[in-house]
Amino acid sequence: MTALLLVAACLASYGGFACLALAMPEHWEQWGGGSQRAAAWRWLRPAGLGLLALAYGLCVWRDGPGFGSLLWTVLISAAALAVAFTLTWRATR
Amino acid sequence: MRSASERGLKIVGAVGGGYLLTATTVIAAGAVLARCGMARSEAVALSSMLGFVFYLALLVWAFAVRSAARLWAVLAAGTLLASAVAWLAR
Amino acid sequence: MEDTFRKSMAWLHTWAGVVLGSVLFAVFWMGTLSVFDREIDRWMMPATRISPAIAPATAPISLDKVARAVQPAVPAGASQWRVDLPTERTPVLRFTYKADGMDPAPRQMEPQQLAFLPPQGTLGGSGFIFPFHYGLHLEWKETGKWIVGVAAMAMLLLLVSGVIIHRKILVQFFTFRPRKSLQRSSLDLHNLVGVLGLPFHFIITLSGMVIFMMIYFPQAYSGAYGEGKKARAEFFADAYGKYSRPRANAPGTLGSLDAMADVARREWGGTEPYFVRVWHPGDANSYVELRRSYAREVTMNVDQIFFDAASGKVLHRFQAAPVMSAQRFISGVHFIQFEHWTLRWLYFAAGLAGCVLIATGFLFWLEARRARHAARGLAGVRVVEGLAVGSVTGIVIATLAFLAANRLLPPAHGMGGEERAALEVWTFYLAWIATFAHAWWRGRAAWRGQAWTICLLAMACVLLNAVTTGDHPLRALANGNLAVAGVDLLLLALAALAAWSARRLAATPLQGSARQAGARA
Numbered sequence: 001m002t003a004l005l006l007v008a009a010c011l012a013s014y015g016g017f018a019c020l021a022l023a024m025p026e027h028w029e030q031w032g033g034g035s036q037r038a039a040a041w042r043w044l045r046p047a048g049l050g051l052l053a054l055a056y057g058l059c060v061w062r063d064g065p066g067f068g069s070l071l072w073t074v075l076i077s078a079a080a081l082a083v084a085f086t087l088t089w090r091a092t093r
Numbered sequence: 094m095r096s097a098s099e100r101g102l103k104i105v106g107a108v109g110g111g112y113l114l115t116a117t118t119v120i121a122a123g124a125v126l127a128r129c130g131m132a133r134s135e136a137v138a139l140s141s142m143l144g145f146v147f148y149l150a151l152l153v154w155a156f157a158v159r160s161a162a163r164l165w166a167v168l169a170a171g172t173l174l175a176s177a178v179a180w181l182a183r
Numbered sequence: 184m185e186d187t188f189r190k191s192m193a194w195l196h197t198w199a200g201v202v203l204g205s206v207l208f209a210v211f212w213m214g215t216l217s218v219f220d221r222e223i224d225r226w227m228m229p230a231t232r233i234s235p236a237i238a239p240a241t242a243p244i245s246l247d248k249v250a251r252a253v254q255p256a257v258p259a260g261a262s263q264w265r266v267d268l269p270t271e272r273t274p275v276l277r278f279t280y281k282a283d284g285m286d287p288a289p290r291q292m293e294p295q296q297l298a299f300l301p302p303q304g305t306l307g308g309s310g311f312i313f314p315f316h317y318g319l320h321l322e323w324k325e326t327g328k329w330i331v332g333v334a335a336m337a338m339l340l341l342l343v344s345g346v347i348i349h350r351k352i353l354v355q356f357f358t359f360r361p362r363k364s365l366q367r368s369s370l371d372l373h374n375l376v377g378v379l380g381l382p383f384h385f386i387i388t389l390s391g392m393v394i395f396m397m398i399y400f401p402q403a404y405s406g407a408y409g410e411g412k413k414a415r416a417e418f419f420a421d422a423y424g425k426y427s428r429p430r431a432n433a434p435g436t437l438g439s440l441d442a443m444a445d446v447a448r449r450e451w452g453g454t455e456p457y458f459v460r461v462w463h464p465g466d467a468n469s470y471v472e473l474r475r476s477y478a479r480e481v482t483m484n485v486d487q488i489f490f491d492a493a494s495g496k497v498l499h500r501f502q503a504a505p506v507m508s509a510q511r512f513i514s515g516v517h518f519i520q521f522e523h524w525t526l527r528w529l530y531f532a533a534g535l536a537g538c539v540l541i542a543t544g545f546l547f548w549l550e551a552r553r554a555r556h557a558a559r560g561l562a563g564v565r566v567v568e569g570l571a572v573g574s575v576t577g578i579v580i581a582t583l584a585f586l587a588a589n590r591l592l593p594p595a596h597g598m599g600g601e602e603r604a605a606l607e608v609w610t611f612y613l614a615w616i617a618t619f620a621h622a623w624w625r626g627r628a629a630w631r632g633q634a635w636t637i638c639l640l641a642m643a644c645v646l647l648n649a650v651t652t653g654d655h656p657l658r659a660l661a662n663g664n665l666a667v668a669g670v671d672l673l674l675l676a677l678a679a680l681a682a683w684s685a686r687r688l689a690a691t692p693l694q695g696s697a698r699q700a701g702a703r704a
Contacts, residue, residue: 006525021357066481067523070516073382074529080379081536084357092362108333116400124406133407134421135506141396141403142510145389149339156195156340157188179406 005062009072012055013079019048021083030091052076099161107155110168115151117175119144124182189348196344199337200544201567205574206319206334208541212578213316214387215534216308218519218527219673221272222666223308227589229652230300231291233274234663244268244294246440246459249276252297256290257464258282265460269294270478271522272666288601304595304603311585311608317391325398331391332399338388345377352378366550373543376536383533384540390517393510424501426489428468435467438495446497447473447488454479461492470498478522481515482508545571569623576633577618579677583640584614586674590647634685641678645671 021027023044033040055076060068119140126136158164216223225232249266257264257280264280267273276292278299291300305311314320321327346352356378359371377384392399397419404418419425440459447456457476463469469492477483485507489499503511515521519530549568556564588610595603622629648671649655659668 017357024354024356026354027357063523066512067521067526070481071523071526071529073386074526074533077380077383077536078529078532080357081375084359084375084379087357088359088361091360116402119400119403120406122406123403127407132421132504134418135504137404137407137418138396138422138506138510141400142393142506142513144396144400144403145336145339145392148336149343152336152340153192153343156344157191159187183406183409 002062005058009055009058009062009075010079012051012058013072013076014082016048016051016055017076017080017083018086019044019051021087023048027087030087055079103155103161103164106161106164106168107152110165110172111148111151111155114168114172114175115144115148117172117179118147121175121179121182124179128182192344192347196341196348197548199341199344200541201548203334203337204541204545205570206330207338208538208545208574209319209578210316210331210334211534211537211541212582213312215531215538216582217313217316218531218534219666219669220308220313222669223312224273225664225666226648226670227305227307227586228291228303229654230303231273231275232652232654232659232664232667233293235274236663237295242294244276244297246444248297249292249459250437250440250461252292252299253278256280256299258285259465261464263460263462264464265458266292267458268456270457275300288604302595302600304592304600305589305607306604310604311611312582317395328395328398332395335388335392339385342377342381342385342388345374346381349374349378364550366547369543369546369550373540373547376540376543380533380536380540384537387517387533387537390513394514394517396510422503422507424485424487424503426470426472426487426499426501427462428470428498430463431467433467434465435469436493437461437464437469437471438491438493440471443471443488443490443495444473446490446495447475450488450500451475451486464492467493469493477515477520481521482512483515483518483520484508484511542575545575565623565626568626569619569629572622572629572633573615573619576630576637577615577622579637580618580633580640581611581615583637583644585611586644587640587647590644590651631685631688634681634688637681638678638685641674641681645674645678 022031022033023041028041056068056072059072059075062068063071122140122143123133123137126139127133131139155164155168158167253264253266256278261280261282264278267277269276274294276294276297277289278292279289280287288302291303292298293300311320317328317331318325319327319330321330349355352374355371355374357375359368359375361368361371363371396403404415408414408418416425444456444459448454455476456473457478458474460472461469462472471490471492473488473490475484475486485501485503487499487501488497490496491498519527545567549564549571552564552567556562585607588607592603592606618633621632625632645656648667654662654664654667656668656671659665659671
């Protein structure tokens with residue numbers, strides 16, 4: 001169960017930042033979304049923030065408020081970096 | 094262009110004088126909080142911890158302020174004020 | 184107005200970085216390694232590689248047996264002896280004592296028979312690497328801790344100023360362009376790691392200073408408590424807890440420590456004590472101190488109970504008050520003494536990110552100034568470059584030399600335990616000095632040479648471990664010695680990274696030095 005919650009928290013953090021990244025025109029274009037302002041942009045940012053909030057909830061559920069807050073704080077940095085490296089890797093292909 | 098000695102004076106002021114002001118304020122805050130009813134050790138612990146944040150804010154301001162004279166004036170006045178408060182609240 | 188503020192912050196960021204970058208890298212490097220200091224201890228002290236299959240950390244240990252086991256090693260008239268009980272990451276017990284003017288090196292005991300292990304003759308991760316992190320091993324008048332404190336405040340300033348001067352912080356939130364020039368890609372990486380790791384960098388730095396608040400604000404108590412040593416001691420006792428009573432100078436007995444531990448466990452809702460300390464052993468006024476383990480919580484609690492040694496009667500209890508508990512929580516966020524492997528690995532990664540932050544800062548400054556300085560015939564870049572190489576790749580080489588010396592020096596019973604430990608430390612510093620000399624001699628090319636040295640040394644350490652102890656990674660994993668396998672595997676990863684960096688540096692055209700050579704010709 002704790003392993004599952006951790007995986008879920010990691011995915012939610014990664015997904016959250018992925019949404020936030022795609023809500024930025026430069027990265028949206030990189031992903032081949034086209035240069036026009038897409039309808040997706042309206043919900044990408046709230047979705048991203050929502051996923052990050054979900055990740056926090058999962059961390060606290062798994063480890064309690066003290067450890068959970070600490071885990072989330074470090075986890076989201078790792079997730080954001082992972083998203084950045086994913087974008088870089090895609091850009092250099 | 095700012096001269097090297099004026100810059101040097103600013104750095105000494107910001108770092109050294111800023112620390113003196115911060116340390117005095119921490120002492121004063123500990124005394125005041127204890128007077129206001131907080132347990133003495135709690136008051137000192139709280140002031141000490143907040144002292145780091147206070148020093149950081151002070152340093153950002155100190156390195157941004159334009160004239161070294163103004164910097165020294167504020168630091169001196171602040172330290173005097175904090176010392177007075179600490180002495181009154183002891 | 185806005186522009187001048189940014190300019191001041193840019194000046195501050197650059198100079199704080201150049202002047203204190205070396206200290207900061209050392210602190211972050213040693214700090215990152217300290218996350219796994221106990222694991223490094225296992226690697227450096229082969230006799231302590233006790234497999235969890237043989238002696239699980241959860242096996243209960245009788246404190247009375249411990250007391251009987253250490254009795255012969257406690258000199259008459261000792262003021263205290265202390266045994267730290269095994270934990271998940273430290274499978275051995277740790278015995279220390281204090282007697283007239285003596286403060287001998289700690290001894291390890293194995294957990295099953297409670298026999299003393301032979302002196303390991305090394306300071307290890309917890310004895311060298313960890314104290315280096317917070318005090319640079321400069322103990323005179325706490326100089327080292329003050330330098331680290333100044334560096335820490337500078338780090339906070341660097342973070343704040345860095346955010347202020349990063350014009351495109353939101354637009355470039357996820358940007359990293361590794362294929363561009365070294366100057367551009369190191370700035371990108373610097374900004375990326377700095378911004379995305381901002382919560383960690385800020386919290387770890389501030390929490391580190393909060394731990395030493397009594398050192399950095401030494402007079403803080405004087406407003407509320409008055410001046411002087413007695414007032415300071417009063418504050419310490421109120422905040423952290425303190426109990427003592429003088430000797431009776433008459434002989435006394437030691438009652439059942441296990442009974443005292445039972446009392447403590449009941450009061451602490453089942454949590455175990457993590458060490459036992461006996462004050463004035465053998466005296467009628469002897470007393471026993473037990474403190475509650477913080478392996479399962481973030482807060483490094485200071486819950487303590489003191490018992491009369493002979494009767495086991497409770498003499499004194501202490502628990503931190505709310506604000507001090509917050510200080511202990513903040514300390515715990517930094518110390519990470521708790522059992523939580525995910526967090527431990529995340530902190531390790533975050534610490535490495537901090538090292539990358541500082542290193543890329545140096546790289547960017549060097550690349551940005553190189554051409555300008557060469558054109559004006561200034562030596563600045565050459566000096567800072569030597570400093571940067573020695574501080575970054577140099578300290579890594581020194582650390583690897585330290586590990587290699589640990590495996591190469593004859594075992595402690597061949598020479599005195601403390602002499603052997605000192606030789607390891609000498610190896611560290613001599614290697615480090617050599618890297619600075621090499622860096623100032625070779626200039627820009629030193630990066631590559633030292634990267635290759637790291638690669639070779641790291642592989643040599645893994646080989647030396649296999650040859651001198653037989654615990655190569657596969658065997659270590661099979662025995663459940665995850666610590667040893669982990670250190671070896673990370674060493675191999677370091678070797679791979681160093682090799683990749685060296686090749687990447689070779690591929691980058693040496694623009695700067697070519698132009699320098701041209702200018703001189």
